[in-house]
Amino acid sequence: MNGLENRDDHRKIVALSLIARVGAVTYKKLTEKFGDIDSILKATSKDLTSLKNLPKNLQESLKNPELLEKAEKEITKAQKSGVDIISLLDPEYPEELREIYDAPMVLYVRGHLPIKGTPAVAIVGSRKASLYGVRTAKSIASDLAKSGVVVVSGLALGIDSAAHEGALKQNGVTLAVLGGGLSRLYPSQNKKMAERIVKNGAVISEYPMEMSPRPEYFPMRNRIISGLSRAVLVVEAAQKSGALITADTALEQNRDVFAVPGNADASKSQGTNALLKQGAKLVTCATDILEELNIADKSKARSADEISVNIKKMNLSPEEEKLYSLLDNEPLQIDTLIEQSGLTISRTMSSLMSLEMKGAVKELPGKNFIRNS
Structure with a gap:
């Protein structure tokens, strides 16, 4: 299939997606019956009557001379907004999504889809x-x-x-x-x-x-x-x-x-x-x-590396470093910090205050502290 044929099929599936009440399940029924997008758009009223629960006036919508023009306008509008329209006919369509029963006919994508196979x-x-x-x-x-x-x-x-x-x-x-x-x-x-x-x-x-x-x-x-x-x-x-x-x-x-x-x-x-x-x-x-x-699991090794980098960047004292290393995303009560660090109450308080000023930790209600994320 050459580029022009690809573009024409793309326009046709976008057109079909713009018809009211034609969604993923209806598209699946139509493709199972007619095979390809050209045959769907050429389907007669007699052809369509053999399928149950189709939207009313579907044949009339398929024959609307403005349908393809409407699709062209939608594609242009998307392109101007930096949006790609990816259809089930395209190799870029996510494989995991393609597997589901009611996969969407088209996806409007702004940005970048991940490399195939990325979990x-x-x-x-x-x-x-x-x-x-x-x-x-x-x-x-x-x-x-x-x-x-x-x-x-x-x-x-x-x-x-x-x-x-x-x-x-x-x-x-x-x-x-x-x-x-x-x-x-x-x-x-x-x-x-x-x-x-x-x-x-x-x-x-x-x-x-x-x-x-x-x-x-x-x-x-x-x-x-x-x-x-x-x-x-x-x-x-x-x-x-x-x-x-x-x-x-x-x-x-x-x-x-x-x-x-x-x-x-x-x-x-x-x-x-x-x-x-x-x-x-x-x-x-x-x-x-x-x-x-x-x-x-690469998170643990990197977390340890990040703690080390953060300590160097913030120029922490030995006491501050000890408290910072004890803290994580879970709040710790000040009594627990005193017990686990082995520091005195006054040293703990002054070090936590210094860490707060450096933006390294945050105090929560009830004298609880967490590392500032």
């Missing part, structure tokens, strides 16, 4: 996340990125944002899948994050550029989040949460499902705790996921 893990959870949930999602995403794993999520507030942020902190690759067109990025608070994501990763949607996000689109995009990934980690989720929909689609797609345990009396942990009861694999750190997926 990916989705991290999802509550929009109204707790400090514990945000910290855990960011820490696990960060360590996954250190080990070369692509972090996939949905750019929502809460756990999704924390997952993207964790990967970005390591200059890792992260993919954000939206529930609306790329020109209607939602939530607007995350526009700056999206700009950072596209430098190494991509912002992705199956919807036309100007399509506004709608509530019913978000459950649909969850199948793409899991479809792009080898496994899905649910960090924090209430009993009726969109994150649990992603877990369900992951199981349907034969993906591994992991969950982070939470407090038994916390509403935001009811969903994750229920997943664990149903057989999801318990995760407390990235190593749990990496071992399960047989991916080399």
